[in-house]
Amino acid sequence: MTIGLSLYDVGRTFGTTIAVQDVSLDIQPGEFVVLIGPSGCGKSTILRGLAGLDTEFDGRITAGGQAITGPSRERGVVFQEHRLLPWYNVAKNMMFGFDGSQAERKARLTEMLSLMHLEKFVDSYPHQLSGGMAQRTAIARALAPLPDVLLMDEPFGALDAFTRIEMQDALIDVWQKQRTTAVLVTHDIDEAIVLANRVVVMSAHPGTIKTVIDIDMEYPRNRTSERFSELRTLLLEQFLDSHHS
Amino acid sequence: MMTSTLTAARRRAERRADGASTSAPTTPDRSRRSFRRNAPLGWILPVAIIVIWYILYETGVINPTLFSSPVQVIEALIESMLTGAFWENFLASATRWIVGFLIGASLGLVLGSITGLSRLSERLLDTTFQMLRTVPFMGLVPLFVIWFGLGEMPKIILISFAAFFPVYLATYAGIRDIDRKLIEVGRVYELSTFRTVKDIVMPGALPSILQGIRLALGVAWLALVIAELNGANSGIGYWMQQGREFVRVDIVIAALLVFAVVGKLVDMFVRMLEQRLLGWRDNLAKEM
Numbered sequence: 001m002t003i004g005l006s007l008y009d010v011g012r013t014f015g016t017t018i019a020v021q022d023v024s025l026d027i028q029p030g031e032f033v034v035l036i037g038p039s040g041c042g043k044s045t046i047l048r049g050l051a052g053l054d055t056e057f058d059g060r061i062t063a064g065g066q067a068i069t070g071p072s073r074e075r076g077v078v079f080q081e082h083r084l085l086p087w088y089n090v091a092k093n094m095m096f097g098f099d100g101s102q103a104e105r106k107a108r109l110t111e112m113l114s115l116m117h118l119e120k121f122v123d124s125y126p127h128q129l130s131g132g133m134a135q136r137t138a139i140a141r142a143l144a145p146l147p148d149v150l151l152m153d154e155p156f157g158a159l160d161a162f163t164r165i166e167m168q169d170a171l172i173d174v175w176q177k178q179r180t181t182a183v184l185v186t187h188d189i190d191e192a193i194v195l196a197n198r199v200v201v202m203s204a205h206p207g208t209i210k211t212v213i214d215i216d217m218e219y220p221r222n223r224t225s226e227r228f229s230e231l232r233t234l235l236l237e238q239f240l241d242s243h244h245s
Numbered sequence: 246m247m248t249s250t251l252t253a254a255r256r257r258a259e260r261r262a263d264g265a266s267t268s269a270p271t272t273p274d275r276s277r278r279s280f281r282r283n284a285p286l287g288w289i290l291p292v293a294i295i296v297i298w299y300i301l302y303e304t305g306v307i308n309p310t311l312f313s314s315p316v317q318v319i320e321a322l323i324e325s326m327l328t329g330a331f332w333e334n335f336l337a338s339a340t341r342w343i344v345g346f347l348i349g350a351s352l353g354l355v356l357g358s359i360t361g362l363s364r365l366s367e368r369l370l371d372t373t374f375q376m377l378r379t380v381p382f383m384g385l386v387p388l389f390v391i392w393f394g395l396g397e398m399p400k401i402i403l404i405s406f407a408a409f410f411p412v413y414l415a416t417y418a419g420i421r422d423i424d425r426k427l428i429e430v431g432r433v434y435e436l437s438t439f440r441t442v443k444d445i446v447m448p449g450a451l452p453s454i455l456q457g458i459r460l461a462l463g464v465a466w467l468a469l470v471i472a473e474l475n476g477a478n479s480g481i482g483y484w485m486q487q488g489r490e491f492v493r494v495d496i497v498i499a500a501l502l503v504f505a506v507v508g509k510l511v512d513m514f515v516r517m518l519e520q521r522l523l524g525w526r527d528n529l530a531k532e533m
Contacts, residue, residue, distance in 0.1 A: 053429060070432075077433045083426055087448040087525040096444075097434035125525045145434075 002029040002181055003064030003074075003148040005050055010059035012045050018206035019045045023059075025200060025209065032175060032182040034196035036189065036239070042207025043185045047153050050183060051077045063149060073097055076142030076180075078152040082134040084126040090137050091122045098144045112140040115174055132163040136170065143178055150175070152184040156191065165223075168194045172219055189235045193228060194221050201238045211238055313495035318502065321495040330484070335503070337479035338469060341397065345404025346465040350412045350458060352405070357416025361450070362442070367417075374413060382407045382468055386475050400472035407468035408461040415457020419450030452523055459515045466508055 005027040012020040020042035027033050035043040048054040049061050052071040061068045063075060071077075076097075084093045094112050095105055113119045116136040126134055135155060142150055156164045168191055175182050186192055192199045196215050203210045213235065217227055295315050301307050302314040313321075325331035356374070360367045382403060389399035423446055431441040473482020481500050488496025 051433065053432065071435060073435055079426070081426065083430050085427065085430070085445065085448070087451075088444075089525075096430075127526070 004029045006062045008060040010057055012057050021206040021208050032197045034192040035185045035200045036192045037202030038204050041202040041204040043202055044153050047151055047185050051151050073145050074147050075149040076147035078139050078142050078155045080154040080157050082138040086126050089123050089125055094140045096141050112144055116140045131159050149181045154185055193231050317495040318498045322499040334480050334484045338481045341400050342469045345401045346408045349405035349408030350461050353409045353412030354416055357413040361417045361420030378410045383471055395476040403472045404465045404468045408465040411460035412457045415453045419453025423449040455519050462511050
């Protein structure tokens with residue numbers, strides 16, 4: 001089952017700093033939304049709120065109509081660092097959040113390994129993996145328990161440009177197959193256009209939504225197409241604007 | 246410099262991961278190779294010392310009443326082994342050491358976990374332990390002798406006391422130093438407290454705990470010698486004491502040799518244990 005997410009007049013202050021102010025957003029079930037903006041715009045703060053890792057918000061944050069009071073297995077989280085447990089191999093890390101019988105576990109593991117093209121590395125330890133492979137394992141870990149929502153905080157930020165493109169394509173593939181609602185935070189404009197149904201552009205100090213842009217392109221998206229360039233320009237204008245205002 | 250080392254290591258890791266057939270952990274193989282490569286080097290110095298010692302004795306440079314030859318030491322050792330006296334003493338020492346260590350280390354592990362995991366226990370107990378820690382355990386010998394006499398009890402308590410603190414401190418520090426980000430992963434998957442401790446806290450603290458155990462084994466060994474030199478009627482320390490009374494330098498040196506060899510063997514055992522339990526670590530030292 002896929003569910004939607006909603007934010008109603010959400011605000012968050014840290015001491016005297018207003019990190020997020022008056023943010024309202026409806027994310028449809030199965031939708032891929034990308035939050036983009038300069039550092040300090042509160043995009044990661046919002047993601048932590050959706051994950052339930054931070055509950056000190058004003059306003060209301062709901063998942064499937066229910067207020068979020070804490071983390072849940074129904075909302076998988078991928079962090080910027082892979083955060084794999086170094087003492088477990090790929091198989092154990094991938095199935096870390098999965099509850100089920102031995103047979104179900106095995107079936108799900110096989111499925112995730114082939115989805116992420118990591119069959120050969122099932123017994124490897126995190127330190128033996130490249131950055132891209134480790135992050136693929138982390139995404140598989142988040143997806144293994146069949147969450148309704150996948151939340152990602154700059155998941156490809158630490159990867160090199162080529163690996164990042166590879167990972168974006170892999171993510172779209174996985175998202176289309178798993179049909180989860182996805183929210184991804186990034187500061188990479190191309191990444192936003194490749195992935196999102198809708199791009200939410202945020203501005204900083206205080207963190208607010210500046211504008212929301214629909215990406216009207218078919219998946220998989222051609223990075224060299226004309227429409228892509230137009231959208232890039234459009235977003236860049238918004239981005240620069242939000243940066244200067 | 247540091248960065249380039251790390252980059253090289255990462256590249257190596259990637260190359261390892263990219264080659265499908267080598268993706269299986271290669272650690273055991275590599276450690277065996279490094280053992281073969283490194284172990285003999287470490288033994289050069291001890292062997293050289295024994296050879297020089299032998300030469301000095303044979304050429305008459307050292308006074309034979311103050312210092313025996315290595316041959317005499319080995320003879321004394323073999324003789325006592327054949328009469329069984331050595332094994333009796335060795336067994337007595339080993340028993341004290343193991344029992345004392347197990348008591349001290351278990352208490353250290355349990356109390357270190359408690360203070361590491363709970364802020365309240367930390368505030369309640371840590372000050373006491375930090376104060377006790379600074380008490381030199383040798384200073385407790387006279388007190389223990391007054392309290393418990395010359396039996397097994399004071400010796401085992403002394404050894405436990407010595408073994409407790411390295412394990413306590415290492416467990417406490419190991420738990421406190423765990424990456425908060427990994428704890429957060431546990432929260433995301435709604436792990437129970439038990440599973441968080443089992444899957445994240447304990448494996449994360451294990452390197453530190455094992456280091457504490459290694460230290461504790463050494464300190465317990467030291468405490469054993471001290472306990473046995475201060476009124477005992479069995480044990481390697483007692484044997485050494487006898488050697489002193491009868492001015493048998495060969496026996497005193499033989500006893501010291503036993504202490505050194507056993508200490509080294511135990512250290513090797515713990516290192517092996519470390520390699521087995523911590524195989525998941527990206528150990529740069531192992532690769533170089």
